[in-house]
Amino acid sequence: MKNYTRSNEPTPATCPACGLLCDDLILNATAPISIKNGCAKSIAFFEQSFQTSIAESPSLFGKPCDLNTAISAAADILRKSKQPLFAGLGTEVQGMRALMRLAEKSNATLDHMHSESTVRNTLTMQNGGWLTTTLAEVKNRADVILAIGTDIVSSHPRFFEKVVWNTDSLFNKSTPAIIYLAVPAENTKAGITPNGTASTMIPAEAANIPEIVNALNALLINKKIQAEVVGGVAISALLAVVEKLKAAQYAVVVWSAGSLKFTHAELTIQSIVQLINKLNETSRAAGFPLNSGDGDTSINNTSTWLSGYPTRSRFVNGKPEYYTYHFSTQKQLKLCDALLWVSTFNPHVPPNTDTPTIVIGHPNTQLEHKSDVFIPVGIPGVDHTGLMFRVDSSITLPLKKLRDSHLPTLSDVINSIEALV
Amino acid sequence: MITLLKNGKIYDPAYRKDGVVEDIYLYQGRIVPKPLDATKISQTFDLAGKVVMAGAIDMHSHIGGGKMNIARMMLPELQQKQAQETKNLSEPEAHICTPHCSHHTTHHSIPSTTDTGFRYIEMGYTAAFEPAISPVNARQAHLEMGDTPMIDKGGYAMLGNDDYFLRMLAAKKDQKAINDYVAWILHATQAIGIKVVNPGGINAFKFNQRRLNLDENNSHYQVSPREILQSLSRAVHELGIAKPLHVHCNNLGAAGNFETTLNTMGASDGLPMHLTHIQFHSYGTEGDKKFSSAAAQISEALNKNKHITADVGQILFGQTVTASGDSMMQHLNAKHANPKKSVIMDIECDAGCGVLPFKYRDQNYVNALQWAIGLEIFLSAEDPWRIFLTTDHPNGAPFTSYPHLIRLLMDKTFRNETFAKLNLDAQAMSNLTSLNREYSLYEIAIMTRAGASKLIGLNDRGHLGVGASADITVYTDQTDREAMFAKPDYVFKNGELVVRDGVVTKVVWGATHTAKPAFDIGVEKDLKDYFDKYQTMQLDSFKISDDEIAEGGRGKIITHLNKS
Numbered sequence: 001m002k003n004y005t006r007s008n009e010p011t012p013a014t015c016p017a018c019g020l021l022c023d024d025l026i027l028n029a030t031a032p033i034s035i036k037n038g039c040a041k042s043i044a045f046f047e048q049s050f051q052t053s054i055a056e057s058p059s060l061f062g063k064p065c066d067l068n069t070a071i072s073a074a075a076d077i078l079r080k081s082k083q084p085l086f087a088g089l090g091t092e093v094q095g096m097r098a099l100m101r102l103a104e105k106s107n108a109t110l111d112h113m114h115s116e117s118t119v120r121n122t123l124t125m126q127n128g129g130w131l132t133t134t135l136a137e138v139k140n141r142a143d144v145i146l147a148i149g150t151d152i153v154s155s156h157p158r159f160f161e162k163v164v165w166n167t168d169s170l171f172n173k174s175t176p177a178i179i180y181l182a183v184p185a186e187n188t189k190a191g192i193t194p195n196g197t198a199s200t201m202i203p204a205e206a207a208n209i210p211e212i213v214n215a216l217n218a219l220l221i222n223k224k225i226q227a228e229v230v231g232g233v234a235i236s237a238l239l240a241v242v243e244k245l246k247a248a249q250y251a252v253v254v255w256s257a258g259s260l261k262f263t264h265a266e267l268t269i270q271s272i273v274q275l276i277n278k279l280n281e282t283s284r285a286a287g288f289p290l291n292s293g294d295g296d297t298s299i300n301n302t303s304t305w306l307s308g309y310p311t312r313s314r315f316v317n318g319k320p321e322y323y324t325y326h327f328s329t330q331k332q333l334k335l336c337d338a339l340l341w342v343s344t345f346n347p348h349v350p351p352n353t354d355t356p357t358i359v360i361g362h363p364n365t366q367l368e369h370k371s372d373v374f375i376p377v378g379i380p381g382v383d384h385t386g387l388m389f390r391v392d393s394s395i396t397l398p399l400k401k402l403r404d405s406h407l408p409t410l411s412d413v414i415n416s417i418e419a420l421v
Numbered sequence: 422m423i424t425l426l427k428n429g430k431i432y433d434p435a436y437r438k439d440g441v442v443e444d445i446y447l448y449q450g451r452i453v454p455k456p457l458d459a460t461k462i463s464q465t466f467d468l469a470g471k472v473v474m475a476g477a478i479d480m481h482s483h484i485g486g487g488k489m490n491i492a493r494m495m496l497p498e499l500q501q502k503q504a505q506e507t508k509n510l511s512e513p514e515a516h517i518c519t520p521h522c523s524h525h526t527t528h529h530s531i532p533s534t535t536d537t538g539f540r541y542i543e544m545g546y547t548a549a550f551e552p553a554i555s556p557v558n559a560r561q562a563h564l565e566m567g568d569t570p571m572i573d574k575g576g577y578a579m580l581g582n583d584d585y586f587l588r589m590l591a592a593k594k595d596q597k598a599i600n601d602y603v604a605w606i607l608h609a610t611q612a613i614g615i616k617v618v619n620p621g622g623i624n625a626f627k628f629n630q631r632r633l634n635l636d637e638n639n640s641h642y643q644v645s646p647r648e649i650l651q652s653l654s655r656a657v658h659e660l661g662i663a664k665p666l667h668v669h670c671n672n673l674g675a676a677g678n679f680e681t682t683l684n685t686m687g688a689s690d691g692l693p694m695h696l697t698h699i700q701f702h703s704y705g706t707e708g709d710k711k712f713s714s715a716a717a718q719i720s721e722a723l724n725k726n727k728h729i730t731a732d733v734g735q736i737l738f739g740q741t742v743t744a745s746g747d748s749m750m751q752h753l754n755a756k757h758a759n760p761k762k763s764v765i766m767d768i769e770c771d772a773g774c775g776v777l778p779f780k781y782r783d784q785n786y787v788n789a790l791q792w793a794i795g796l797e798i799f800l801s802a803e804d805p806w807r808i809f810l811t812t813d814h815p816n817g818a819p820f821t822s823y824p825h826l827i828r829l830l831m832d833k834t835f836r837n838e839t840f841a842k843l844n845l846d847a848q849a850m851s852n853l854t855s856l857n858r859e860y861s862l863y864e865i866a867i868m869t870r871a872g873a874s875k876l877i878g879l880n881d882r883g884h885l886g887v888g889a890s891a892d893i894t895v896y897t898d899q900t901d902r903e904a905m906f907a908k909p910d911y912v913f914k915n916g917e918l919v920v921r922d923g924v925v926t927k928v929v930w931g932a933t934h935t936a937k938p939a940f941d942i943g944v945e946k947d948l949k950d951y952f953d954k955y956q957t958m959q960l961d962s963f964k965i966s967d968d969e970i971a972e973g974g975r976g977k978i979i980t981h982l983n984k985s
Binding site (some may be wrong): 012131135136137162171250286311391394395 | 447466469485487489490493494495496497498500501504531532533534535536555557558559561564568584626627641729752760761762763764765766767768769771772776777815954955956957958959962969984
């Protein structure tokens with residue numbers, strides 16, 4: 001790997017592999033990978049990052065070419081396109097800033113690879129709003145945590161280690177009680193307290209979550225429920241949950257829009273929000289929506305301040321428009337006349353399409369179909385610095401550069417393309 | 422390459438110039454003395470009859486940071502409506518800004534960062550200050566301000582609800598330790614001032630307290646808002662920070678809150694404090710509806726207490742969104758949201774926020790009276806150097822309505838005609854028509870330029886003296902003051918012509934103003950322990966470097982010296 005150099009000293013790192021954005025990592029060695037404070041996701045991420053060797057150069061139809069040729073070819077595709085789709089969008093703030101300028105110039109539609117999940121939360125927020133909290137509040141205040149349909153750790157591995165089972169908290173609170181609702185038992189080991197106390201399990205099918213959350217709402221406002229079982233759960237068990245939430249000093253309800261895989265899940269999220277709002281009439285509670293990664297929170301925030309809208313959006317003659325239904329990758333793939341796919345954190349490949357395709361992404365990207373243009377770029381937080389939004393959206397942290405690399409940044413490439421479009 | 426602005430009528434209160442006809446010379450971004458060699462003048466603008474002022478400075482406008490982005494994200498329907506209204510109006514002449522700019526056609530409550538910069542400069546404003554940066558969110562605030570073109574910017578960092586500070590106060594740490602922490606926060610967040618929002622209240626809300634009065638204790642820390650104000654105003658004063666402590670009082674929006682506001686004026690033991698959006702804190706409980714104007718009491722106290730400055734936070738009718746750090750009061754007021762939705766957040770043992778859309782209606786008793794209360798305060802405040810023109814953008818109204826507000830202040834007939842159309846019960850409860858004052862151009866220049874610059878400590882802005890940064894606005898003197906202030910003939914930013922006839926002709930990027938008083942770096946030892954134990958990020962990640970603001974050359978930091 002002649003093109004990369006890294007000092008052998010232990011190096012502090014910030015991990016972009018999930019929304020927790022842990023900035024307490026120390027990278028000790030890369031082959032084999034050795035990281036202090038690492039987790040399954042960060043180890044996989046850095047391992048993958050430091051094994052880059054597959055695509056050392058850009059290519060046209062699968063044949064290696066130099067960077068300028070690839071940039072010209074990409075600009076050519078966008079120049080000819082009337083309705084390009086910018087999808088994937090796996091990048092951080094700086095990359096998104098560049099992409100937004102190019103999108104405005106080329107009348108592009110913008111959609112993130114995980115927007116199917118993000119949109120469920122956004123629609124909820126736009127419908128009635130919500131009351132949420134951030135990681136340090138959870139760490140210092142939460143005494144009851146209700147996880148609905150998510151084990152939390154699959155997507156955010158260090159959640160319990162960092163903010164739940166910590167021994168230090170500001171207000172001498174009790175060890176949080178963990179309640180899992182509709183989470184498979186085999187995934188709930190992280191919810192066992194360090195001294196071995198088991199969490200409360202409310203087993204249920206994920207498909208029954210809407211019904212169960214509605215029942216929780218009804219019980220919270222003392223509505224009589226005739227049935228003894230709702231969504232496969234005994235009312236007595238749900239009543240116990242409601243009592244715990246009401247008695248909490250600071251209850252936190254966690255959900256992951258990505259794991260609510262039923263239609264109109266936004267209605268269920270609204271129902272969760274309603275539960276939280278009602279609790280706040282007399283006690284304190286807050287929501288904690290998890291994100292899906294690949295820079296989803298970062299690109300939505302950046303898009304919002306630059307254009308006024310989160311994604312899914314598009315520019316028409318420079319004017320931004322927003323429509324979460326029509327501007328999905330799935331719908332736009334049928335309508336667009338060019339696809340720009342971006343995935344810099346992971347080698348995610350674009351959806352299969354006959355449309356002229358530009359892929360700008362992770363150097364390990366293995367394309368099944370030869371894209372018209374492929375440009376490998378640096379991995380943010382490994383090859384270059386960057387800025388990312390944490391899962392709770394309130395915190396933006398800098399990503400560090402961990403090695404010298406010959407790869408250009410996404411921003412450099414996009415800016416060069418923009419200059420030619 | 423000297424530019425000559427010839428024969429303009431100069432309104433420059435810093436130099437007591439009230440409409441004198443003078444020439445101004447610009448060279449390399451600064452105002453310079455008359456050159457000895459006239460041949461070096463490369464460009465002359467004949468400004469005979471035109472009104473010339475320094476670029477305006479908005480000392481309180483929510484232009485960047487998490488809550489504004491939440492507002493944008495939660496209200497796409499509002500943006501779409503406002504974009505549609507723009508489209509229906511005639512397009513501006515060809516220009517070089519981004520194609521979606523909508524030249525003074527709409528009052529956009531939550532503009533994108535690009536639009537924020539354009540709309541400000543088109544009105545002759547050359548700087549705006551974000552008044553509510555929560556320290557943990559400062560990086561986002563600066564990112565958004567970094568993407569705001571045309572104008573200078575800066576911000577006030579919020580303290581007084583963060584657990585670190587309240588712990589210090591509860592532990593009775595000495596003032597020096599507090600001062601070091603306050604100075605450290607200014608450095609770490611790249612801010613120019615310190616703000617406190619609902620002192621202690623945002624924190625108390627996290628402990629399930631729902632209201633907090635000036636002398637009521639936060640239930641956990643057993644410290645009162647008064648003690649917080651004493652400690653922070655003293656820190657700001659002793660550190661020599663020019664900008665007085667920026668105070669959003671307890672009990673925002675609540676009927677009867679004027680007493681809290683009056684008492685707050687006394688909380689700093691005579692040290693300077695700035696009470697922000699004071700209109701929202703000037704409500705009495707008289708009348709059938711138990712909601713009345715206390716503008717007279719507030720103005721009287723303001724006139725008497727020379728250590729107090731205030732901005733008004735005028736409301737104007739229409740749809741807007743309120744975005745505040747005051748999670749406690751926003752949660753309480755969420756029932757009034759229109760459309761009915763609200764985003765409330767507890768943030769990182771540091772702060773909070775509450776965002777709710779709001780529609781101020783002229784036939785609504787409370788809204789109509791709020792409108793009148795703001796104007797009553799403007800007209801009763803005797804010293805224009807201590808009162809500032811704001812709408813608390815976007816909370817009272819979007820900043821694009823400043824020209825309208827200026828007309829209300831300068832034109833009594835227009836004001837009284839508008840008043841006569843309001844809710845009749847509200848009219849009966851206001852003495853507005855008995856206030857005959859009309860602001861002069863000189864006084865407007867104080868409120869929006871010289872006074873704001875002096876308050877924040879910008880030194881080389883807000884005036885037209887030799888050495889000043891050449892941020893200059895030129896208006897045509899019109900009897901319709903709204904038309905006049907909406908569309909300047911020329912705006913110069915750092916000596917460059919950037920707006921002609923209200924249209925941006927060149928895109929430039931302003932600087933970020935900061936204050937960085939000296940402090941004992943030893944403060945980081947305890948902070949590091951605290952971050953390692955209780956926070957969820959590293960201390961080093963919290964701090965924003967100068968390079969981050971510089972953004973590869975587009976941004977620039979200007980650090981202002983402490984007041985002498």
